Amino acid sequence: MNQSLRLLIVILPILILVFFAKVLLLDEDIKFSNFESKNFPAFELNDLNGDPVKALSLDGIKLVNVWASWCITCLVEHPFLTKLGEKNIQIIGLNYKDSDFKANAWLEKYGNPYLFSIYDPRGDLAFDLGVTGAPESYLIVNNQIVGHIQGEMNQTKWETIFLPLITKAKQGS
């Protein structure tokens, strides 16, 4: 009796630990299973004004930028995105796990570099895209994901990663 009680005192916590570790790791597996599919995933969402967005409107060369009003780094990269917008780069926002009210207020306050922003409060599309957080940027050519940057977008990353991909895409077509 005493012997088995002693074993139980040690084994029970180990079992609990293993269980929680498993649940945690399982969570992570699900998160990364759909990471960066080649085609831009299908979705049915609205933009921030409440109008439905068609997946088809992603033809041509587009930058999809994941952002949110709660995201500090988004504010950091915001001036650079505005500059890109001025150079006629088409940027589509993916407003991630945010509320439309806060998001619109944010755009009003800091300016809107986006053609429109897909409103994804639950992170459905972001999940299919494999978004890990905000900000993240995807380079889309004719509905195909060709490039991906996690974290802040800036001059260097734009020139070294995305610009060559754009040149390549233009030569290909």
Place this chain on the structure above:
Amino acid sequence: MIGEISHFLSLSAALLLSLVLIFNLFFFFNKIHQNQLTLSTRLFNQACWLVFISFGMYVYLAISDDFSIAYIASHSNSQLPAFYKVTSIWSAHEGSMFLWIVFLTAWSILFINSLDKKHPLKKLTLLMLSLIILGFLLFLLLTSNPFERILPFGVLEGADINPVLQDPALAIHPPMLYLGYAGFVISFSFITAYLLNGNFELQWEQDIKNWSFMAWIFLTIGITLGSWWAYYELGWGGYWFWDPVENVALMPWLAATAFIHSLFASSKSNVLKTWTMFLGILIFALSLFGAFIVRSGIIDSVHSFANDPERGLYLLSFSGLITLLALTIFAYRLPLLNSSKLVVTGSKESFLSMNNILMVTSIFSIFLGVTYPLIIESISGEKVSIGPPYYNTIFAPLILIAAIFIMLSVDALWQRSMTLKTLFITMVAPTMASLLSIYLIWQATNIFSILAYIGIFSGSLILFSYLFRTINKKFINKGSAIAHVGLGLLFFAVSMNSILSYEKNLNLAPGQSISVNESVQNFSFKDIRVFKASNHDVISAQVLLLQDGKEISLNPQKRKYATRGQITSESAIHASVLKDTYLTIGDQLENGSWTFSLKINYFIKWIWFSAALMVFGILLTIFKKKPS
């Protein structure tokens, strides 16, 4: 610059603590040398002071609006009063972890320096404390660094604190709770040190008794404040929701309650030592488990911080390591630990040990309630939720049995058995009186609910036991009596609240009035106004109630905050001794009318009052003059 210094000091503290550990590991098997202990203690003290200074500088950074620090930029704002700039530090994960470490360090340094230089357990306790603080410091610095800068340039304005958290209660609820959780690091480390030391002749209970009582007080105040805050400020309309995070706070509380009883018995009559040690380990293990649940994002809850598996994994491995270390030594030493005396059937300590078993049962039931949805989801992928009905059904019988044992223990003696006759006499009067009060309540209210009546009966049993003992002028331990009367009152108030309270949802246009029921004869919606306050817009409704022949004016509000756009609801509350009238305004409907939620909550203030009684009782026990 100050940010870097603050960061550097925390790193140095971690370094010093590692030095303490490594240094002692080298000499672990040697006989303890006084100089070695003195050096370790000094290093430890310095590490603690580095943590304090580092935190002090961090507070300064928050007050001086250093928005180049990412954490401060995301949770503070230059427009906030200085008070909220400080409290914003613990409004999210990184900062609150920092605060938790500061408290852990504060308890540790106070305890270590209160121990005599020659105390045989001092060295091992010091090592345990160093290990635990180091573990948390590394967690902070490696996975949730509050010192991180936004590079190359900071932002000009912070993102503001969540308006729900702009409340004085935020200043005290989390710190009190953390003080409670962290306070049990003392009993945990001391017990582990005792078990490692292996000299079981040693008397250790007195050394940690008051420390554990203090930690219990903080934990109780912390939980009660959380409940009070949710009701008065957050507009939840109730006092307890069996939310996962409430549950993970309740588990250590139950363990701590069992622990302080058990500790009292061990220090008085040298029994239940094994129980005391087990419970002491369990409390801290459950506190760590709570931290893991809240901070790993494994369970969705109002309290949970951002989801981050990396943090979860670190916390899980670290808590697992600490807990397993303690439990393994405990299991290893178990055969040697049997108390020198056996528990006499029918003695005070026998009833105490029965209640220990009940407490552990209730902890296990809550644990099951918290983890069951996870277990099911990981097996079949199905989502289930476990709510109040589960907990109410489980707790009603447990409470009843516990109340019976409390009643018996009131008249029982230490180490002596009760005769059947005294047992019977003890039980008869409170039982009769409690049955009578149930009957009267039933007659008065005409409501029958088996669970609630079990609760009322249990509460009354405890209350009447102490009442009769006072009437008979027998000896009473005042602190214990007040705390238990608090508990009896709590059972009573919670049960009465559950049968009497009700909620009405109403739709009215401005100018309309209706009659709700016999008590609320008239509900008239006078007017609605919109105006601007400093950092938010307010929609304020004017409502006039005719309740029980009295006119009551209520102004429930909705607020929309400028910076975050968040909408909060400010309930209007009219309080009387027996009941609260709790009015919340909802949304405007298409036809221009507004929705209201009217809640009548009975005995709700009694719940917090009874918690206050418990705290007061334990305070009396701590500061009671020792019989010379």
